[in-house]
Amino acid sequence: MGIGNCTEPGCYSRQIKYNASDRQIQALIQLSERCFQSIWYDCRNSPLKYNGTVYAWWIDKDGKRKEFRSLENCDNLDDTEKSEFIFIKDQDTLPVTRVHFSNPFKGSGKQEVRRLFCSGKAETQPMPRSCDDLWRMGHTLNGIYSVRGAKQIETVFCQFDKRYVEQEFQKRIGYQDIKTKPTYFYVQKDKNFSERNVPLPFELTIVNIGGAMDLPSGVFTAPVNGIYFFSFAGLAQFPMLTGPDPVPVQRELGANLHKNGERIAISQVNIGYLVYPDNRSPITLQSTVSLRAGDKVWIQIYIGISGGFLYDERQAEVDQGSHTHFNGWRLEEEI
Numbered sequence: 001m002g003i004g005n006c007t008e009p010g011c012y013s014r015q016i017k018y019n020a021s022d023r024q025i026q027a028l029i030q031l032s033e034r035c036f037q038s039i040w041y042d043c044r045n046s047p048l049k050y051n052g053t054v055y056a057w058w059i060d061k062d063g064k065r066k067e068f069r070s071l072e073n074c075d076n077l078d079d080t081e082k083s084e085f086i087f088i089k090d091q092d093t094l095p096v097t098r099v100h101f102s103n104p105f106k107g108s109g110k111q112e113v114r115r116l117f118c119s120g121k122a123e124t125q126p127m128p129r130s131c132d133d134l135w136r137m138g139h140t141l142n143g144i145y146s147v148r149g150a151k152q153i154e155t156v157f158c159q160f161d162k163r164y165v166e167q168e169f170q171k172r173i174g175y176q177d178i179k180t181k182p183t184y185f186y187v188q189k190d191k192n193f194s195e196r197n198v199p200l201p202f203e204l205t206i207v208n209i210g211g212a213m214d215l216p217s218g219v220f221t222a223p224v225n226g227i228y229f230f231s232f233a234g235l236a237q238f239p240m241l242t243g244p245d246p247v248p249v250q251r252e253l254g255a256n257l258h259k260n261g262e263r264i265a266i267s268q269v270n271i272g273y274l275v276y277p278d279n280r281s282p283i284t285l286q287s288t289v290s291l292r293a294g295d296k297v298w299i300q301i302y303i304g305i306s307g308g309f310l311y312d313e314r315q316a317e318v319d320q321g322s323h324t325h326f327n328g329w330r331l332e333e334e335i
Contacts, residue, residue, distance in 0.1 A: 058100070099111060129149070237309060
């Protein structure tokens, strides 16, 4: 189509009409691997841009003005008829919805907006991350779906009769508690222990689902990324002070939770200035920890002034059971 003889920048304007709705066109673009559109312009003394003045541009799908770039033939005054081919491949701007031209130097110009062309199938995630991914895979029924979130499996409501850019297209409902492998343990000791600054070993397995807890070494190894909870309880015993005239002193025993060799939680029991034998006191520790797969966690005791030990003589106290307990489980898994 000829652009006529108007001289003001962009004075010739034409809306581009398509035989499909905006929603259909956007769906086609989103589902395609590639899309492009071209504009053909024949010029004779009718430049698109000249001496810093822009005389022509096009409007994208969002109504934004886009200038013609990388032009060689129609950016100067020339009485010879030339042609310019403008190739548009940015799918976020397509389709062309309107064009503007002008003829400030009374030459001639003809424009042709060619068809929107799309090909190929857009790549989709093996595991969908959004309603948009589900839609690309072919889902069209409004409903509740499971998608992969940043760390957990999330539940979303997808309203596919809306456009993907509309606020109501996806609504997050919450997340699902997914565990690829169950992990929880409960172990005990059956003998006294006084060695300091080493992982506390255990002898008795009550539960060890997943096998992440190694009793001889006392080390728990996280099988997957996630949030874990640990709880420890023991009975600290402080022996009687000896000597002809023992001096009363304060005695201490602590239990530390270590992660990869770093102390991350501590619990401590102090016995006052006593000299009596068999002073016993419970010691407990709880902690919630974020772990990566392969991280190691264990309990380690330390002994303070005239300290004692963890008391456990199960063989002599069968009816009482163990006094030293360590248990833990995975609260939440990160995918």
